[in-house]
Amino acid sequence: xxxxxxxxxxxLPAFLRSYPLFAGIKDDVIASFGxxxxxxxxxxxxxxxxxDTPNDKVYIVRSGWVKLFRxxxxxxxxxxxxxxxxxxxxxxxLAGTELMPYGAEVAEDAEIISIPRFLVADxxxxxxxxxxxxxxxxxxxxxxxxxxxxxxxxxxxxQRIGCFLLxxxxxxxxxxxxxxxxxxxxxxxxxLGMQPETFSRALTRLxxxxxxxxxxxxxxxxxxxxxxxxxxxACSSKFPCRD
Amino acid sequence: xxxxxxxxxxxLPAFLRSYPLFAGIKDDVIASFGxxxxxxxxxxxxxxxxxDTPNDKVYIVRSGWVKLFRxxxxxxxxxxxxxxxxxxxxxxxLAGTELMPYGAEVAEDAEIISIPRFLVADxxxxxxxxxxxxxxxxxxxxxxxxxxxxxxxxxxxxQRIGCFLLxxxxxxxxxxxxxxxxxxxxxxxxxLGMQPETFSRALTRLxxxxxxxxxxxxxxxxxxxxxxxxxxxACSSKFPCRD
DNA sequence: CGAGGCCTTGACCCAGCTCAAATAAGGTGG
DNA sequence: CCACCTTATTTGAGCTGGGTCAAGGCCTCG
Numbered sequence: 001x002x003x004x005x006x007x008x009x010x011x012l013p014a015f016l017r018s019y020p021l022f023a024g025i026k027d028d029v030i031a032s033f034g035x036x037x038x039x040x041x042x043x044x045x046x047x048x049x050x051x052d053t054p055n056d057k058v059y060i061v062r063s064g065w066v067k068l069f070r071x072x073x074x075x076x077x078x079x080x081x082x083x084x085x086x087x088x089x090x091x092x093x094l095a096g097t098e099l100m101p102y103g104a105e106v107a108e109d110a111e112i113i114s115i116p117r118f119l120v121a122d123x124x125x126x127x128x129x130x131x132x133x134x135x136x137x138x139x140x141x142x143x144x145x146x147x148x149x150x151x152x153x154x155x156x157x158x159q160r161i162g163c164f165l166l167x168x169x170x171x172x173x174x175x176x177x178x179x180x181x182x183x184x185x186x187x188x189x190x191x192l193g194m195q196p197e198t199f200s201r202a203l204t205r206l207x208x209x210x211x212x213x214x215x216x217x218x219x220x221x222x223x224x225x226x227x228x229x230x231x232x233x234a235c236s237s238k239f240p241c242r243d
Numbered sequence: 244x245x246x247x248x249x250x251x252x253x254x255l256p257a258f259l260r261s262y263p264l265f266a267g268i269k270d271d272v273i274a275s276f277g278x279x280x281x282x283x284x285x286x287x288x289x290x291x292x293x294x295d296t297p298n299d300k301v302y303i304v305r306s307g308w309v310k311l312f313r314x315x316x317x318x319x320x321x322x323x324x325x326x327x328x329x330x331x332x333x334x335x336x337l338a339g340t341e342l343m344p345y346g347a348e349v350a351e352d353a354e355i356i357s358i359p360r361f362l363v364a365d366x367x368x369x370x371x372x373x374x375x376x377x378x379x380x381x382x383x384x385x386x387x388x389x390x391x392x393x394x395x396x397x398x399x400x401x402q403r404i405g406c407f408l409l410x411x412x413x414x415x416x417x418x419x420x421x422x423x424x425x426x427x428x429x430x431x432x433x434x435l436g437m438q439p440e441t442f443s444r445a446l447t448r449l450x451x452x453x454x455x456x457x458x459x460x461x462x463x464x465x466x467x468x469x470x471x472x473x474x475x476x477a478c479s480s481k482f483p484c485r486d
Numbered sequence: 487c488g489a490g491g492c493c494t495t496g497a498c499c500c501a502g503c504t505c506a507a508a509t510a511a512g513g514t515g516g
Numbered sequence: 517c518c519a520c521c522t523t524a525t526t527t528g529a530g531c532t533g534g535g536t537c538a539a540g541g542c543c544t545c546g
Contacts, residue, residue: 051479070393070479078393078479092386095379101386124378125371131378132367136338138381143335143344145388150313150321152395153436157534185493193396198534200494216493216543234315400502428525441502443526459511459525 015062015113019086021133029123029130037115048104048112055100057114060088064110065183067191068102079190082107082183091138093117094124107183152193154234157202158209160192162231169224177224181217206230258305258356262329264376272366272373280358291347291355298343300357301333307353308426310434311345322433325350325426334381336360337367350426390484395436397477400445401452403435405474406484412467420467424460449473 013030016022022030039062042048049055051070059066061083068080068089080102083089092101094117106112124131151160168179181188189199206212210227213220221227256273259265265273282305285291292298294313302309304326311323311332323345326332332347337360349355367374394403411422424431432442449455453470456463464470478484 072393072397072477072479073475076397078397080389080393092382094375095382102389121375124375128368128371128374131371131374132337132364135367135374135378135381138378138385139335139338142381142385142388145385145392146323146345149388149392149395149436150315150323152392154315154319154321193392195535196493197495197536201534204494232316438503439525440504440527444502447526 016060021086021088021137022130023133025123025127025130029127033115033119033123036119037113039111039113041109041111042106044106044109046106048106049100051101051103052099053103054098055090055093056117058088058090058093058117058120059104060113060115061085062111062113064106064112065108066104066110066112067107067183067187068104070102077190079187082187082191084182090114090117091120091134094121107187151235155231156234157192157194157198158206159231159234160194161188161199161202161206162210162227163235164188164192165219165221166224166228166231169221175224177221179219179221181219185217259303262303264329264331264380265373266376268366268370268373272370276358276362276366279362280356282354282356284352284354285349287349287352289349291349292343294344294346295342296346297341298333298336299360301331301336301360301363302347303331303356303358304328305354305356307349307355308351309347309353309355310350310426310430311347313345320433322430325430325434327425333357333360334363334377337364350430393479397479398474399477400435400437400441401449402474402477403437404431404442404445404449405453405470406478407431407435408462408464409467409471409474412464418467420464422462422464424462428460 013027013034016025016030016033025033042064048059048066063085065082065084066089067082070078070080072078081089089104090100124134151163155163165179168182169177185199185203186196189196192199194202203214207214210230211222212227213222256270256277259268259273259276268276285307291302291309306328308325308327309330309332310325313321313323315321324332333343335344367377394406398406408422411425412420428442428446429439432439435442437445446457450457453473454465455470456465475484
């Protein structure tokens, strides 16, 4: 919860440009974004905004991880999503919503760019290429949510974890891979819609099933294909089921 | 599966205009949409397109119900969504996706408008007001999905059904209400992420819990407030948890 | 070295799933 | 309008994945 913000200004334009979302934006606009946008390093635990709170910024994660959450009436926390490099959030503000339906907390030290909402809205209006890009991104994200819903009903806990690990592998080749769980297991559990205890046990089952080697947050996957065969067995979409 | 299509042409403009999505569109564009758009009556069971099939149209439901579905590898059908008046689908095509990630089947006799994708894309590019409207709609839909995910993990089966009934009530007043389940219970079950058997039993439990009167597809709700208190007890958002 | 935060284990429980069957609800042809 | 067939819904019985509660481990940091 300790706030240890370092307010810095970096050459955002290059960063923004590097993401497909901003591919069609003219230089002067990027520059304008760059003038109003703020990049900050934020420490794990920092709360960017609370649920049901007014907010007028759109955020982009430059590095690290940010989790979006809601509070159940019962006081429990439901995790909506956990974001990283190049992902954005707070765009619900573009729909004119005053209060954020979810809160945002830094799950792992992160660098976060915030842009006043009106700037983005203006640019959407002015630059149709950008508008279409955002629109397409949202379309895909919605689809991603559909998949997520399906996963939660169709896959077992170990399969869901396996599917998650596969996403972490990105476009990597077949064969053996070593990877680090990027954030707390309890957060992963919530992200995958299960209890921490279940996560722990499910990971054990998955290990037995596909011969993982697990040391704390480090996981060795001897055979990706085998993992995907196990995890995606129940799913409706072919293997790389990411966007 | 019998196809009993009646291809008709109705004054679409008025219809389109009546939905907020098209509020900002200029008359000539509406007219152009009207020229290329086709409205058809389709019978229950008609399949509009299959999953993983190329498609170049965006659809709007004018009346009736359409269900979007995927096929699990196991051959089971997972329902993505069930749409009605004024809802649109197929917009994923705007993201350049060639193959539809889901299929569409008429769940209850419906009138459906289809518009060539390029027309919509053009209009998004040309008319920023329209573009923003679509963008906002998608944003809200994505949020809706988030809620859906939360519901499925936090609510019990009876609560989920209750929540669904509340959505059917729309902006109706408090007190007693009678309503008709708009489509097959088995489809509702799938839509809510449960088995038909579970649905049946859960509905019975809900009846006992909040004194519903059930006759086939007709349901009498004596006290909406009571229903919402029961259903939304576990949810993170206040009562009218729809868009 | 002790405190607190994570994570893992153990024991037990229950909502929802599965398989199987009985009943309603429509629809059709005579 | 009736008998018959098909599809939708309900019920019964039993099983189990995942949740809950309660203890330990473990590791980090002061």
